[in-house]
Amino acid sequence: MTDPVPSGPEADAEFITALQDKVVSTAPSSQWRDVWHQFRRHKGAMFGGAFLMFVTLGVLFGPYIWTIDAQALDIRNRDMRPIWVALWDSTAKTGWHRPLGTDNLGRDILATIIAGGRVSMAVGWAAMLLALVIGTLVGVLSGYFRRLDFWLMRFTDLVLSLPILPLVLLAVTLFRQPLTSTFGGPEAGMFVLIVGVIGLTNWMPTARIVRGDILALKEREFILAARSIGTSSGAIIRRHLLPNVISPVVVSATLGLATAIITESALSFLGVGFPSDFPTWGKLLSDAVPRMQDYPERVMLPGVMISLTVLSVNYLGDGLRDALDPRIRGR
Numbered sequence: 001m002t003d004p005v006p007s008g009p010e011a012d013a014e015f016i017t018a019l020q021d022k023v024v025s026t027a028p029s030s031q032w033r034d035v036w037h038q039f040r041r042h043k044g045a046m047f048g049g050a051f052l053m054f055v056t057l058g059v060l061f062g063p064y065i066w067t068i069d070a071q072a073l074d075i076r077n078r079d080m081r082p083i084w085v086a087l088w089d090s091t092a093k094t095g096w097h098r099p100l101g102t103d104n105l106g107r108d109i110l111a112t113i114i115a116g117g118r119v120s121m122a123v124g125w126a127a128m129l130l131a132l133v134i135g136t137l138v139g140v141l142s143g144y145f146r147r148l149d150f151w152l153m154r155f156t157d158l159v160l161s162l163p164i165l166p167l168v169l170l171a172v173t174l175f176r177q178p179l180t181s182t183f184g185g186p187e188a189g190m191f192v193l194i195v196g197v198i199g200l201t202n203w204m205p206t207a208r209i210v211r212g213d214i215l216a217l218k219e220r221e222f223i224l225a226a227r228s229i230g231t232s233s234g235a236i237i238r239r240h241l242l243p244n245v246i247s248p249v250v251v252s253a254t255l256g257l258a259t260a261i262i263t264e265s266a267l268s269f270l271g272v273g274f275p276s277d278f279p280t281w282g283k284l285l286s287d288a289v290p291r292m293q294d295y296p297e298r299v300m301l302p303g304v305m306i307s308l309t310v311l312s313v314n315y316l317g318d319g320l321r322d323a324l325d326p327r328i329r330g331r
Contacts, residue, residue, distance in 0.1 A: 038323040045319020048312035055309055059121050062114035070115035070279055076105030082109075082297050100301060113301060118280040120264055120306075123194055123280075127260035130199030132206055132253050136245070139210025140237055145217055153211070156204050164201050168263065170195030171197045172272045186275045194273060198260050206252040213245045222294070247324035258310045265306050281306050 001203070039045055080102040081092040094101070142152040144147040174195060200241035216240070217223060226236050267273040268282025281302040288298035 007008070039319050042315075042319035042322055044315035045323075048315030048317075048319065051308060051312040052316060055117060055305075055312075056121060057299045058115040059114055059288065063111075063118075064112055066114060068111045070107065071108065071277065072111075073083045074102065074108075076106070077102055078106040079295070081295070085297070098242050101295075101297065103287070103298065106129055107297065111303065112279045112284060113281070113305060116281045116284050116302065119191075119274065119278070119280045120261055120282070121309075123191065123264045124257050124261040126191075127198035127202070127264075128253055129262075130254040131203040131256050132194060132249065134199065134234040135203035135206025135252070136209040136210050136242075136249055139205065140214055142207065142242065143211040143214025144233065144237060144241065149211075152207075152256075156207050159201070160204050162201075164263075165266070168197050168201060168267065169270070169272055172267065187278055190274050190278075191251060194264060194267060197233045198263050202256055202259050202263075206256065209248045209252055213248055214241055217241055217244055247320075250324065251317050251321045253312050256319060258313040258317075261310055261313075262304065 076097075077095070077098065080098045081089070081094050082101045083096060083099050085092045085096045085101075086094045098108055098110075100113070103112070138152055138156065142149045142156075175193055176190065179193045180186045183189040183192060223236060223240060225291055226240060231239075264273065264280065265282030265285070268280045269286045271286065274280055275281065284302040285299060285306070288295065288302070290300045
């Protein structure tokens with residue numbers, strides 16, 4: 001015989017209590033909180049973001065803290081070594097007032113690195129933004145409008161097939177003097193020229209990434225619904241498509257920043273960038289090469305700054321890709 005099923009108010013109360021969820025419900029987390037949680041777990045990305053912020057703030061506010069003029073000549077204190085060289089070479093000329101030493105003209109190396117970093121980072125950010133705008137525009141137009149897709153993508157393939165460095169060198173050689181005359185100085189003219197050349201030769205990866213995402217998004221239900229109620233193409237692109245391609249655009253921006261810094265340093269190292277008396281990291285590296293056996297730190301310091309900055313940007317992009325991609329978030 002089976003036991004009789006209990007009945008009555010007490011049994012009903014026990015039955016209701018057993019069905020209740022014992023886990024305390026919490027408020028659902030937001031998407032950006034999940035992104036930050038995933039990004040924080042990527043140690044390389046955290047290092048990259050912190051170092052990039054340190055370099056950016058250092059080149060912006062460094063001249064207000066280290067007030068020595070980067071162009072000031074001090075022949076009496078030329079060829080000073082960094083202070084740590086005195087640890088193994090007691091005969092080296094060092095001083096705490098020149099912690100990183102001076103070059104063959106007596107210019108303070110710390111001041112020139114700060115000034116050079118300001119130029120290199122400004123070129124990198126400006127060229128990255130230009131390439132981002134062009135690449136996003138081409139990618140959206142190519143992915144959304146079918147009649148433009150073939151021509152824009154063939155033009156993108158054509159630009160990708162060009163040798164970028166010889167093209168950049170040719171453009172700098174041809175347009176150096178006209179832009180210098182137009183903007184009233186070699187520094188401003190070369191800044192506009194280098195930013196334009198780097199931006200116009202690095203937008204293609206962004207365009208291909210954005211095009212692929214637009215092709216997938218424009219067939220989704222919310223886009224079809226927007227079309228069915230008569231929403232214009234411009235409104236669909238602004239309200240629905242662009243907000244959904246922010247993630248790949250942000251990742252592409254970090255990689256574009258690293259490419260722009262490397263390209264500017266290469267141009268300055270080859271002597272076709274800014275004027276010889278205008279410091280950049282690539283120019284400092286080029287000036288230190290002839291005497292690198294006697295003063296190896298003059299090559300190492302700008303080289304390390306370029307390498308660490310580019311490495312930090314790459315780590316930052318890797319972390320943002322993992323955090324912003326919902327398919328791999330949480331792994």
